[in-house]
Amino acid sequence: MATKNKSGAKNKGFLEAFREVGKEKGIALEVLFDAIEAALISAYKRNFNSAQNVRVSLDRTTGEFHVYAVKTVVEQVQNKITEISLEDAKRIHTDYAIGDVIETETTPANFGRIAAQTAKQVVVQRIREAERGIIYEEFSNRANDILTGIVQRIEGKNVIIDLGKTEALLTPAEQISTEKYTPNERLKLYIVEVKKTTKGPQILLSRTHPGLLKRLFELEVPEISDGMVEIKSVAREPGMRSKIAVYSKDENIDPVGSCVGQKGLRVQAVVDELRGEKIDIVKWNEDPAKYIANSLSPAKVVSVAIREEEKISKVIVPDYQLSLAIGKEGQNARLAAKLTGWKIDIKSESQAAENGVGDDMEVVTVTSEDSFSVD
Known part of the structure; x- marks a missing residue:
């Protein structure tokens, strides 16, 4: 970049490069020019040890730049850096009056190299900022x-x-x-x-994240992405076992079967992506007792007693199903509680016969609905 006319072609080439960069990176050219002018002011003051109040103008057509010292005409000078007396102003031109702003060109002869270097730095910085902004917008969405x-x-x-x-x-x-x-x-x-x-x-x-499991099923099951099947809840112990509760308003659509897929291909694709994480797919039900019974899949449930205000339930299972219902180290019961949002206390039929279920709770005999477990 230079101030002399003989460098006009060079300056215009520089401007064209600016325009191309701005277009490619989505940066408004005027924003780029304003940033360069601001940076050139700092470069001028730093390199020429100047405390003057200056303005830098970058010609949008030729690419030439000019540095101007800016002073306001006053009656009595208080600050020599920003003010000029009316007497001195009239020596420059007789038409100047109090309050006028005088700009005097002070472009150094050797400022071209510094200006070009500064402009390049600004462009690089703005490109980096623009790219970061684009990436942020893309991924934040x-x-x-x-x-x-x-x-x-x-x-x-x-x-x-x-x-x-x-x-x-x-x-x-x-x-x-x-x-x-x-x-x-x-x-x-x-x-x-x-x-x-x-x-x-x-x-x-x-x-x-439970959301990963949900999104994986959305990718594999067209009925979910189409809105015909809805994932109501997800509970995960990552890498070990997960449960999802699914539902369809359309009675002709089997939500569990849709997620399993022909020969289990859909659910197996999710299991493979999660490197063998076991998955139970259960049917959601608006009846809490039925939903809780389903959530304990693959175990079969005899009855469920609930206290709805406190979201507490007592579940009775056949004696031989007790360990399956609770799961290894309590995992199955824990996941069922997380999936339903209910506290679940599991007892075998023998235990229930000895201790009772609870007189203050409504007991519902249930049959577990269709479910699927990957073991």
Whole structure:
């Protein structure tokens, strides 16, 4: 960039480059010019040790720049940097009056190199900011969604995921404890949060979030994505076992069967993506007793007693089904409680005969509806 006319072609070429960059990166050209002018003021003061109040003008047509010292005409000068006396102003031109602003060109002869370097730095910075802004907007709109990423590298306990345009973070808290991650491995991940930081957007991912399981079924089951089948609730113990409750308003559609798929292909695709995580698919029911009975699948339930105000239930199962209903280390009962939002106390028929169920609770004899379990 230069002030002399003989450099006009160079300046115009520089402007064309600006325009191309602005168009490509979605940066308004005027925003770019304003930023360069502001940066040139700082560069001028820094490099020429000047405290003057200056304005820098960058010609939008020729690309030439000019530096002007700016002073206001006053009766009595209080600040020599920003003010000029009326007497001195009239020496420049007799028409000047109090309050007028005088601009005197002070463009240094050797300012061209500094100006070009500064402009380049501003453009690079603005491009970086624009790209960060675009990435933030793109991924912030996808929060609570699912995407495919590639394991880029492992940093301590954190896994850095390559998303193509940017990198994202899979923290230890969001990793499945039974999974081991290796570079170049492809994974489906859930976007938990997108934060704005000084270094650009920070995208936080998860492999443990219940939303990941829900989104995986949406991908595999057209009836869910079409709205014919609804996932009412999800409960997960990541890497171990999960339960989902599904429902359809259309009596002709089997919500459990839709999620299982022909020969179990749909649910198996989800299980494979989660590396063997067991999945129970149960039918949601607006009747709490029936829903609780279904939630304990694969165990069969004899009866359910409920206290609706406190969301407490007592479930009776056949003696031989007690360990299945409770599950290993209480996992099945725990997941059922999480899925339904009810406290579930499970007893065998023998235990119930000895101790009773509870006189203050409504007892409902139930038959578990269709469900499916991957074991």
